Amino acid sequence: MRVLVIGGGIAGTATALGLHKAGFDVTVFEAHPDTAEDLGAFLTLAGNGMRALAELGATDAVTAVGFPLTSLRLLDGRGAEVAHAPLGEADDPALRYRCLRRGELNAALQGEAVRRGIPLRHGARLVSLTDGPDGVTARFADGGTATGDLLVGADGVNSAVRRLLWPEVRPGYAGQRVYYGYTGTVPGPGPQGAITMVRGGATAFGYAVSPAGETYWFARAGGDPLPPGAPAGPPAVLRERLLALLREDATPAAGLVEASGAVLVTNATELPLGAPWYTGRVLLVGDAAHAASPATGQGASMALEDAVVLAKALRDLPDPGAAFAGYERHRRTRVEHNITVSGGLSRAAPAPAGPAPVVARPAEPDEPLLRQLAWDVKLPAEPH
Numbered sequence: 001m002r003v004l005v006i007g008g009g010i011a012g013t014a015t016a017l018g019l020h021k022a023g024f025d026v027t028v029f030e031a032h033p034d035t036a037e038d039l040g041a042f043l044t045l046a047g048n049g050m051r052a053l054a055e056l057g058a059t060d061a062v063t064a065v066g067f068p069l070t071s072l073r074l075l076d077g078r079g080a081e082v083a084h085a086p087l088g089e090a091d092d093p094a095l096r097y098r099c100l101r102r103g104e105l106n107a108a109l110q111g112e113a114v115r116r117g118i119p120l121r122h123g124a125r126l127v128s129l130t131d132g133p134d135g136v137t138a139r140f141a142d143g144g145t146a147t148g149d150l151l152v153g154a155d156g157v158n159s160a161v162r163r164l165l166w167p168e169v170r171p172g173y174a175g176q177r178v179y180y181g182y183t184g185t186v187p188g189p190g191p192q193g194a195i196t197m198v199r200g201g202a203t204a205f206g207y208a209v210s211p212a213g214e215t216y217w218f219a220r221a222g223g224d225p226l227p228p229g230a231p232a233g234p235p236a237v238l239r240e241r242l243l244a245l246l247r248e249d250a251t252p253a254a255g256l257v258e259a260s261g262a263v264l265v266t267n268a269t270e271l272p273l274g275a276p277w278y279t280g281r282v283l284l285v286g287d288a289a290h291a292a293s294p295a296t297g298q299g300a301s302m303a304l305e306d307a308v309v310l311a312k313a314l315r316d317l318p319d320p321g322a323a324f325a326g327y328e329r330h331r332r333t334r335v336e337h338n339i340t341v342s343g344g345l346s347r348a349a350p351a352p353a354g355p356a357p358v359v360a361r362p363a364e365p366d367e368p369l370l371r372q373l374a375w376d377v378k379l380p381a382e383p384h
Contacts, residue, residue, distance in 0.1 A: 001314075004029065004138055004148040006126050006161050010102075011286025011303035012154030013109040016118050017056045018311030019152075021375075027146065028113065029124035029138065031155070041180060041264065042216050043105070044069065044195070044208075045098045047088035048369065049301025052308045055375045059094050061112040066100025067210050068093070070193040077200055077249040087195065099195070099208045099216060105300070126160045131280040150320055151282045152310070154303075157269055159288035169275045173225040174268040174293035175347040179242050179257075180218040186259040188215040188252055198253050202245040204295070204345075205253040217256050220295065220346065221245055225267045238263045268293040268346050273336050278324040285310060290335040295345035298338050306331060309372055312379040326381050330372055 003019050005012045008030030019026040045053070045062070053059050070090040074083040089095040113120055125141040129151065136151045153161025157171050188207040190196050198205040207217035219242055239257060246254040257263065271291045277284050286303035309330050313323040371377050 001025065001150065001320075002027075002148040004136070004146055004151045006138065006151065006153050007155030007159075007286075007288070008032075008110060008120060008122070009106055009154070009156060009286075010109065010300050011156075011288070011306060012152070013106070013113050013120075014052075014056060014058070014304050014307035015152055015154050015285055015310060016113050016120075017058055017109070017116070018307040019314065020113075020116055020118050021056065022311040022315040024311075024314065027119040027121065027148075028110075029126065029140070029146065030120065030122050031125040031160075033123045041102045042100060042182075042218075043102055043300050044297050045100070045105075045304075046298060046301045047095045047097060048298075048373075049304045050095045050098060051370075052301070052304035052373055054094050055308050055373050056304075058109065058112050061108045062098065062100075062105065063094070065104040065108050066098045067208075068193060069097035069099055069195045069208060071191070071195075073190055073194050073196040075196060075198045075251055077198075077251065079198075079249075079251040084194070097195070099210070102300075126155070126164075129161070129164055129282070131282055136281040149281065150314075153282065153284040153288045154286050155288055157271070157287045157291040159284065161282065162284055162288050165279060165282060166276055169271065171269040171271055171291055174270045174295075174343050175222060176220045176268045176293070176295075177223055177226065177265050178218060178220050178268050178294055179238070179263055179265045180216075181257065181260040181263045182214055182216055183256055183259040183261070184212075184214045186215070186255055187213050188217070188256055198249070198251045200246065200249040200251060200253065202248055203242075203253070205246065205251070207252075207256060215256055217253070217260070219246070219253070219257070220268065226265065235262045238265050268295070270339055270343050273339060277328050277332075281320065283310070283324050283327070290332075290339060292335075292339040293342040293346040296338055296342040298342070302335050302338060305334075305369075305373065308375070309379065312372075312375070316379045317381060322381065326379065329382065330379070334369075 002025045005028045008028045016026045016028045072087045128139045130137045137147045195208045204220040277289045285306040313327040317323040317326045
């Protein structure tokens with residue numbers, strides 16, 4: 001069975017790794033000319049995402065970049081530490097949370113795909129597709145075509161595959177702008193390996209310090225959405241808008257932003273619940289299917305889970321129709337819960353900068369998820 005994967009980002013390349021491991025003939029088509037898309041942004045992979053990577057056999061490729069996170073700190077609006085707890089499964093190096101730039105993760109996964117002999121075609125921008133009884137054909141802007149038995153749309157929140165099939169399903173604003181940047185001159189205070197969250201009066205702010213002393217930070221703040229395709233403004237203007245909010249609190253946040261170079265900003269977006277995921281020979285995965293606000297930090301990890309579950313569904317269930325349906329039954333409740341929770345965090349009023357509850361150790365993966373991700377455990381037609 002030949003599978004075309006549209007999108008060479010995190011979801012698409014991980015899906016290709018899973019399908020290749022399951023024995024399928026898979027080719028990845030990426031619109032961008034190289035791996036540098038979103039090089040400036042960073043993300044965290046949670047324990048569930050790292051577990052999915054382990055099942056794909058890609059742990060070493062990813063742990064070669066970025067740095068591990070082993071604890072979570074919480075500061076109040078006065079900068080005082082009110083909680084500090086272990087983060088996830090910190091005792092297992094392969095399952096530790098990891099902080100890394102998105103471009104680094106893309107490059108690591110693509111490098112692993114190429115190492116395994118998976119064809120990866122850059123500069124292939126999808127313009128149309130034809131889903132017929134004998135196969136599905138993708139047509140690209142350069143005039144090229146490709147035909148396969150199945151096509152997986154893994155091309156992100158603004159998915160061309162989704163737009164061609166369901167133009168009415170569009171991402172919406174989740175209530176916040178997300179700022180992010182880096183500084184190598186003023187390391188954020190705190191122990192090594194910690195991610196620090198700051199409960200400010202007008203923003204949610206977080207940062208982590210790399211072993212090299214570079215601080216990665218993000219901030220989420222309410223406001224009107226940025227116009228589609230419009231520049232957000234010069235870096236100095238963006239920095240001052242954010243600093244005006246951060247200076248309301250006595251925390252390290254304003255100092256970190258002041259010491260940063262370029263400040264990047266984007267809208268937090270999400271897809272509506274209940275949107276279709278598949279039809280005929282075509283299926284969506286990752287942000288193309290279930291993009292959520294970044295407030296829970298689970299977007300990349302959910303995409304990695306998708307890759308494992310889809311590969312197992314196509315391997316274990318009797319035909320592609322049953323596999324697509326089984327994949328949806330196993331995934332929809334979990335990922336839409338993430339959309340709901342993350343959107344709720346994005347839209348919530350800022351918490352008062354007073355005493356905060358103790359941060360509990362994040363729950364270990366539940367048994368159904370462990371079974372879903374375990375490569376040697378057959379995926380049942382119905383979730384347990």
